[in-house]
Amino acid sequence: MRQIKEDAKKIIHSSIQRVLPDSAVKRALEGKTFLGKVIVIAIGKAAWNMANSAEEILGNRIEKGIVLTKYHHAQGDIKGFSILEASHPLPDENTILGTEKIIDAVSNLSSEDTVIFLVSGGGSALFEKPAGNLDLKDFLQITDELLKCGADIVEINTVRKHLSAVKGGKFAALCAPAQVYTIALSDILGDRPDSIASGPTCADRSTCEEAFAIVEKYGLTLSGEMKKQLSVETPKEVPNSTMLITGSVKELCFAAAAEAKALGYAPLILSTFVDCEAKEAGRFLASIGKTIQQEGFPLKGPCAIICGGETVVKITGPGKGGRNQELALSAAASIAGMEDIVIGAVGSDGTDGPTDAAGGLVDGQTKVILDGAGIAIDDVLAQNDSNRALAIANALVVTGPTGTNVNDLYFLLCK
Ligand SMILES: Nc1ncnc2c1ncn2[C@@H]1O[C@H](COP(=O)(O)OP(=O)(O)OP(=O)(O)O)[C@@H](O)[C@H]1O
Ligand SMILES: O=C(O)[C@H](O)CO
Numbered sequence: 329m330r331q332i333k334e335d336a337k338k339i340i341h342s343s344i345q346r347v348l349p350d351s352a353v354k355r356a357l358e359g360k361t362f363l364g365k366v367i368v369i370a371i372g373k374a375a376w377n378m379a380n381s382a383e384e385i386l387g388n389r390i391e392k393g394i395v396l397t398k399y400h401h402a403q404g405d406i407k408g409f410s411i412l413e414a415s416h417p418l419p420d421e422n423t424i425l426g427t428e429k430i431i432d433a434v435s436n437l438s439s440e441d442t443v444i445f446l447v448s449g450g451g452s453a454l455f456e457k458p459a460g461n462l463d464l465k466d467f468l469q470i471t472d473e474l475l476k477c478g479a480d481i482v483e484i485n486t487v488r489k490h491l492s493a494v495k496g497g498k499f500a501a502l503c504a505p506a507q508v509y510t511i512a513l514s515d516i517l518g519d520r521p522d523s524i525a526s527g528p529t530c531a532d533r534s535t536c537e538e539a540f541a542i543v544e545k546y547g548l549t550l551s552g553e554m555k556k557q558l559s560v561e562t563p564k565e566v567p568n569s570t571m572l573i574t575g576s577v578k579e580l581c582f583a584a585a586a587e588a589k590a591l592g593y594a595p596l597i598l599s600t601f602v603d604c605e606a607k608e609a610g611r612f613l614a615s616i617g618k619t620i621q622q623e624g625f626p627l628k629g630p631c632a633i634i635c636g637g638e639t640v641v642k643i644t645g646p647g648k649g650g651r652n653q654e655l656a657l658s659a660a661a662s663i664a665g666m667e668d669i670v671i672g673a674v675g676s677d678g679t680d681g682p683t684d685a686a687g688g689l690v691d692g693q694t695k696v697i698l699d700g701a702g703i704a705i706d707d708v709l710a711q712n713d714s715n716r717a718l719a720i721a722n723a724l725v726v727t728g729p730t731g732t733n734v735n736d737l738y739f740l741l742c743k
Contacts, residue, residue, distance in 0.1 A: 647713025
């Protein structure tokens with residue numbers, strides 16, 4: 329059992345290392361020529377790594393650079409860059425201050441100048457200036473409601489784009505007449521460009537009508553000013569902007585499969601679009617493990633079933649946890665007592681919900697340990713308290729900020 333867990337840890341570590349954005353950003357910039365001034369703006373959880381790679385390629389060509397990332401995600405100074413940090417997943421004053429500095433840096437440019445925009449997931453919370461007369465308080469309220477209601481990220485961002493002065497293509501308009509070249513690391517299933525960090529430089533495909541439908545679907549609270557801003561349509565064309573997507577959950581799954589194979593497990597990538605409730609995904613993955621061990625298909629052990637995605641959680645309790653921890657804990661209930669099986673769920677960014685863990689790694693003993701401690705998994709899930717339970721069962725995965733952000737990896741290893 330110990331070996332299979334060690335193998336699972338290697339798969340987590342190696343797959344995340346292989347999807348760091350560094351070499352992809354370098355490839356995207358190598359050999360490119362820019363006429364006028366070059367301003368580099370990097371936002372999101374992977375902003376520091378992306379900016380650092382841009383600096384290695386462009387060096388003194390960069391007139392000004394700004395990184396705006398999550399607290400504790402910057403890894404030091406980068407020559408020519410201001411390094412700013414702010415709160416995630418809920419914005420704070422530093423979000424708005426940082427965003428204003430970025431707007432200043434791209435104001436008064438000419439049509440010969442270029443803004444290189446390096447964008448990664450987390451950018452929606454980190455890069456924000458409220459539209460119209462909205463303020464930070466309004467954003468805290470609506471973001472909190474959106475994150476707790478069970479809406480998926482495309483829905484969440486449809487609402488945020490209409491309330492923001494920089495999302496949904498509006499940042500590209502602020503850069504005009506300069507050209508904007510966006511290099512994006514995708515944490516959106518299917519890589520819809522205008523949803524990645526709410527598409528600050530993309531023509532927005534979402535509409536006011538869709539935003540109001542989401543408000544109604546989840547019963548969100550709107551002030552008068554929010555209703556007014558939600559009725560203002562986002563740009564449907566951004567002629568000064570081009571975009572390249574350099575990485576996504578697909579690469580994370582391929583990397584996990586390669587490492588599993590190297591460790592002697594026959595890999596099968598089952599889905600890169602898992603978007604159901606976290607606890608349902610956990611039970612489903614466990615059911616595949618049972619099928620393998622009892623029926624011998626779709627693979628015979630040793631094998632690895634690999635999925636990527638972003639599940640949702642409807643927060644109903646006061647506990648502490650995250651999507652991946654909830655998935656892993658739910659899987660633990662279903663594989664209780666089984667041998668030679670582990671199930672892992674991790675966020676590639678290294679943070680799962682408002683916790684210090686990246687996710688969970690469980691086996692047949694996890695529930696046994698929790699039973700022994702008098703902890704019932706169903707109660708924990710009802711309280712959304714997966715972090716505490718997995719800590720007690722020694723089943724947390726802790727990586728710290730990884731420097732990348734391409735959704736979540738779910739896998740099972742079976743012998
Ligand atoms: N107690 C909890 N249990 C389970 N999930 C939680 C809990 N508290 C918050 N969450 C979930 O955590 C998510 C936010 O945290 P996280 O940073 O992991 O999201 P993210 O998708 O990586 O963010 P981004 O897309 O902006 O990079 C929300 O979807 C929220 O539903
Ligand atoms: O920041 C965001 O909006 C999410 O991470 C999706 O990119």
